Amino acid sequence: MKRREFLKAAAFAAMWTAGQRCFGWSLTTEPLGGAGLDEGSGLARAELEKMFDAIAAAHAKEPFIVTRTRWLAALFDHVRLAANADDAFVHWFADCDLPGRRCWLRLKAFSESAPERKLCGKWTTATNGAWRARLDTSHTCPDWESILALGPKGLADRARKRRETAKTDDERLFLDCVTEVYDALSRLCVRWAAVAEKRGMPACAESLRAIAERPPRTLREALQLSLVYDRGQEAEGECVRSQGLFDRLYVTFYRNDLAAGRETRASAKALIADYFTRLYAQGHPNGKNIGFGGYDAEGVPVWNELTELAFELHDELNRPNPKLTYRFGKKTPREQLEKVTRCLANGRTSIVFANEEVLGEMFRRRGKSAEDIVQYVLVGCYEPGIQGREIVASMAAEVNLAKPLEAVFNSGKDFAGFPVGPACALPENAEAFEREYLRQLDAMITSAVETARLCERSWYDLNPAPFMSGGYRDCIEKAKDSSQGGCRYNQSGIMCGGIGTVADSLAAVRALVDEKKLVTMAELGEILRADWKDREELRLRAVRAAPKWGNNDDRADLPAKRVYDAVAARINAEPNGHGGTFQAGFWSIDLDKPFGDCTAATPDGRKAKTPISRNNSATAGCGKEGPTALLLSNAKLDLAESADGHIADVILPASLAKASFGAAGIAAFLRSYFEMGGQSIHLNCFDPSTLRDAMAHPENYPDLQVRVCGWNVRWNALSRREQLHFLATAEAQSSH
Template identity: 35%
Template sequence: MRNTFYADRPYIENEYELAEWDESSGIPPAEINRKVREFAASAADMHPALIVANCYRIMLEEAQISLNGRTPFPDKIRHGAVYKRDASASVLEMYFRERYDKALYRYCPQAWAHRKFLALSGISIPDVDVWHTVLDWERTLRLGPRGMLDALYASMHRMEKEGKLDEERKIFFDAEIMAFEALITYIKRLRAAAEKMGLDEYAEALEHILTAPPATLYQVLCLSHIMLNVVEIGRERCRSLGAVDELYLPYYISDLEKGILTAESAKEMFRYFWQKIAAEKRYADQPICLGKTWKDDSSPAAELILIMLEAYEELNIHNPKIHVRCAKNMSDVLLTKVADMIRKGNSSIVLVNDETVLKGYEKIGIPRETADKYIPIGCYESVIPGLEDARICAAWINLAKPCEYAISGGRDMLGGLYVGQHTNEPQSWEEFLECYFSYLHEHCQMVMDNINEQAPFAYLANPSPYYSGSIESCVERGRDVFDCGMEYRNQSVKCFAIATTVDSLLAVKKYVFEEKAVTLGELREILKNDWQGAEALRTRIMNDKTKYGNNIEEADSLAVMIFDFCAKEIIGKPTSTGGVFRMGCDSVNMAEDYGRHTAASADGRGARAPLSKNMRPVNGMEKSVTSFISSVCKIDNSIFVNGAPLDFAIHPSAVEGEAGLAALKNLIRVFLLNGGFAIQGNVLDLNTLLDAREHPEKYPTLQVRVCGWNEYFVNMSKTVQDDFIKRITGLEK
């Protein structure tokens, strides 16, 4: 293993934007695109699974490749993605998106039309979410490509012998075998190119992987990178590399015993591996999970985890992003390391509470011993690899919209149409709150019904050969992941904008029904006119101290009531594919997207402005992180098996020195001990953010935690920068 990372790094950081493609190795993206579309047009009567497999075959067998000799992970395939802030719009991704939309419109036109109506109203965008996936990495590494292909043949022959190989099963196996044979052809192409370039170490690793499972840590990382990229050539995104400490530990120990690696050479290898992932610019960053195997501070597992973290910290990157599983007896050594990284600005980290997750799985009927195999994927959503298809982003439900409709009687204030029921004007606070929950119930039912109408067609819309081929139950049953191939076939719905909602409801309670400063009809007109002419009332409401997220019982009890209601509406309800619904409450960028379709709200928010994010208070309304934690922990976080992040923001002076580090660790422990689901955050000061906006050249690596991922502050849009500045300004008042 080489030891020249810092000399090589400049040639890796931007290797995708500056790639020199070997034109003799294959055909360019435009030609791939033409061949894919011509094939699909000529095979219109072919089953979608076979069309998709052929598309992968064309890409993997014929696309241009390039190897970067300055890294031990040199592989690249020219799939047509554009590399800017993040990579997007590869040839197959764009084509598969078109197929997906057309298929759902064809198979469930009413649900598809209603979906668009719900989206325009700002209520929700129900989906079947074929985008967020995770391979069964344990099985993938245990079998290798050849072993997975052999397992497909064995299962097909077994089913044929048993008389169970019907036409649908035969199509599944034919598509899977074609896809995995194309994968092996692709690896052979990479090996031949490596031999031609004299990259002997890489060529030897691929030679081994072609015939056997990986046997060394280097081979594991080579195969992991190839599989990650092959899975993501199409529509899917592999939203975790798995519990990497658990996956990599046996190979690390074996390599140490055989003298293949030392601790330092392993760290050098991870420098290269993390930098390779950073260079690929995946949207929302590439997740990895750490901490699962840490039982003893002096164990090889602890050593490996620290090696991976130290290599990552050195690079000052935010991609990959790190999910840390936190056990009840979480090691102080691990917590110290993670907290120290966060306070120094390496904040692309979220800590997830094992106990809360396991309680959440019990709520949907999955026992602890099974659920303990979970990893966070995506931003912080829990999934059990190899067993659970969770569809972690099937829908977001805008909690603020029922408040708008309770005020308007059901007419959308921006669109002017009725989405569902019509209601009379409530005459008391109790009637108003009952009206709010009536609309929330209706919206939950609309969304879940729409998901259930779409879900049975996910396989026809987006067959997933590599994801399915990694899952033992799919191979044994001869069914794609999206054709009910997995053991647990769940759907996940996120209810967000809790702060906007609570603050709006309390404003109605106080200023309409208690103080009678305005009638409900007058408030309706004020909101329709976006607060024009009512600036004094707006200021009064926004300056009111009773806000969610500040450990104020009236506000927090209402948040608890809303989430408990959502839990009863959603959690455990049956899906159309034989699973159950799960719930989360993160917003990601939907706070902006849904906000654009939401009228002015009673808390003083303007029309089309962003809604509140995740579990955070409204920007400018947060008084302290300790009060924020108290508010969040009053809610039963175990209802959020699909994710519930607390985003803290702390001034650097609060975490300086040993005392400051101890304070940050204590804050995290208090949150975890009180049942919080996940915690992440930023250590920032206002002056730094303002200076970075004016002089971006001085702060090229200033990271901020956006939602479930980080970005460099200077690369963010002015709107998003302003969001952070507004929050920090409120905290520093």
């Protein structure tokens, strides 16, 4: 099969499963704590399905954006709505998965219509775990400023007005679609108000009627609009993964409410608590991110009544989700930072910290304006993007950095025979090995970016997004869908996982082959192919006696830096498929396991089918020098080049949190990392003994949270395998 065809097949296979991943979550599930569905308020699912079929048939000859618009409008007009008298807000309606699911089925049909479909199936077989590419519709940050300033009606009017000066049919079509979905959203608010009224929620009903007509004026209206928008966009099929810079977006509403006597601090706090609860109840497994702090346009750190209230609430609620981002930098006063780290000292670790200075530099290098940079948020877990100016799409491709190690030993193919890069001779020494590794990696990245580009070029046909795009002011100005480059910035991210495994492997080749001469390169290749069979002693030496990434040891850190520099330079220069460039991200989230499952044994002593290193951490069990050394290793990298994000993932001993200076100590620790050039960081705070006890007596630890890799979960919700993995990492750090 020709290369291009193969890539296309792989791309479609990947899109198919990415859709599955995206829609496998809560869209179909009722919110935690009960739905409160009003059965009589709309049509049953089967009737909606019929209506959707009719729409699809009627518009089959027109661009897909028309069908999508009509689906969404039909959903808003006819879906059954829910409201709970116990809640301050409404957020859920039935069958909200329908339009998104149909797009996913469309991707699937498209994929299966490809003649190369015999290659389709699980993504791991498509590329053997080397990489995968997809349309990333699950990492977005809406244009919250526009949404709150205009409301549904204003958003529709903005598009209507822009249509008057539109030049082409395509522009008019796009703007008509936006107008149609937002007019429908206004009608949805009116219908929803009636259900809320019926359920005995007069205040909620009133706010819904208000936002149907005009922009929100009160905190209650603004928060309700945020939730209605959130549900609307997710019903279209794109996940909302940042609720925006909360303390900046809502503080004026709050102040006006207090001044007018509409709310007190306590009643406003209750509203925000319910807003957080609605997001929590949505049950998104990877969580909803909300931004706080950071410098404003004058360079002054933002800290207002809402920042204070939100972290107070986060501490009181003790929930894994929503997860909060706190932006801070050199100018952030100590008291402000310590109010946030106090949450961590109390075990509320669902907070990620972002560095103003390094992210500012990163955005500048990517050509973003100073005015836009102050509006940045972290989307999803820790992917930086400008609120309202870009979708972010941080996972257009996922790259397993460990895979090319196999190809170096096997002339460009992995041990299963899957082609990774060009044919090559077996290198004789560690230096040549690293050179060849980088060549194989480069070839692998080429495949990944080409495929991601192919996916994005079909974006408008497969997944146009009139609702999401209609929120962005730039999409309206350009009269273009976000999938066609309508946003101001149109980057998409390629995340790379496993830097620890790679660095350790390069260091181990040097130690075992070059220095100690325990084995030749050819022998090492055969040993790895056989998964260390009968060579346990050598494997243990590789694990124990070779230098390891994350311990501030240049013997492992410098190879990591060379790999990092090469990957970042390569990816950051690649054009993507919708009018921007790709951006390199260094993190793995929980792909350390699926990547590891299809990666053969590696020279660092790792066995086949075991996890590769997670995020930018040391390999599990190898971070012997503890958290400070891990940060020192990471700070050797130029982290302003991680345009798609870089996270330091740290386990702090609980003794630090419990010590009398807990909050101050944690703040000092975070600040030290940021001073030396860290980009973002999140923490776990526990002792291995606590985890052991929690495994033995789960009933005693209902509230114990751990941070998995960008989101928090309750300890008891983890599988035993995951618990053991955590324990191994925690124990390595506290073994001295």
